[in-house]
Amino acid sequence: MSASPLAQFLITRLIPLHIGRYDISFTNASLLMTIIVALITLLLVATTRRAALVPGRLQSVAELSYEFVAGMVRDTIGSEGEQYFPLVFSIFMFVLFANLLGLVPYSYTVTSQVVVTFALAIFVVGLATLVGLLRHRFHFFSFFFPPGAPILLAPILIPVEIISYLSRPVSLSLRLFANMMAGHTMMAVFAGFVVALGFFGFLPIVANAAMYALELVIAVLQAYVFAILTCLYLYDAIHLH
């Protein structure tokens, strides 16, 4: 069983817990998420508490990530977006650390679980919808009918726009989940060839080393994409079109 390339995605209960009919056990995924949040907090608090004017290595990591997300929020949402900076920053750091920690051998990739990514995505899109509704009240629904379109097309355009809007959380979560799951499965499959090929086993090792580098790029890139799409959805909610 452990030889299966999909075995790495198994959820195991570390501390079994049940409330009524619900299983709320503390699993390996929960453990990784706890570690992720603890690491982020540690990095940010420890490096900024004794902030030096000339930053050291860790402090510049914290400052770079802050400035990176701040610039992204400013560029995509504009000055009104500043109030959403904490949200975007939290999401970016969480996804980034989840992706990167998943690459550590013997750890677990929480973002390879569609439950996790979908929960994040539905939260983001739900929040963006709420922001739009609070800001524009009923005017928000004009989002589903592009201005200037002939009214005759409304019966087709409105359902299409609604489906397009509803597909946002699906595509947002699917992209992250599929990227992480596909990459990790591929690496496990290649690792399986190492033993099977005997002497030529060094070939898949070389391929895996290259793939590991690609996975690092994808881990960062997907965190960036997730964060920038969060910004875009918020921009849509604030400005409508």
Added chain:
Amino acid sequence: MKEERPSDPLARLGERLDRAERRRAERQGKSTPGEGLGFGFRVGVELVSALAVGVGLGYLADRYIGTRPWGVIVGFFLGAAAGMLNAIRALREWGKSSGPPPSA
């Protein structure tokens, strides 16, 4: 390095920063292969997810309202249209942010 150096170290630093900035600006015009790959994947997912939502809604309508088989049929086409719309929007955004300006 025997080039003519300004005596002030701050001015020298300024010069080096200027050079680095120029190099970065040159590099920014081109997109890296990783970026292109990620974007291609994004458009693909966009296309499929809208289709899935359309068919899913159609299926639910069929099941609970009893419009069988029209829900899935109509949902499929609306979903496909929504997927195209999503993909076109994503592509337009891409062109705006990094591609060459549209000629004519």
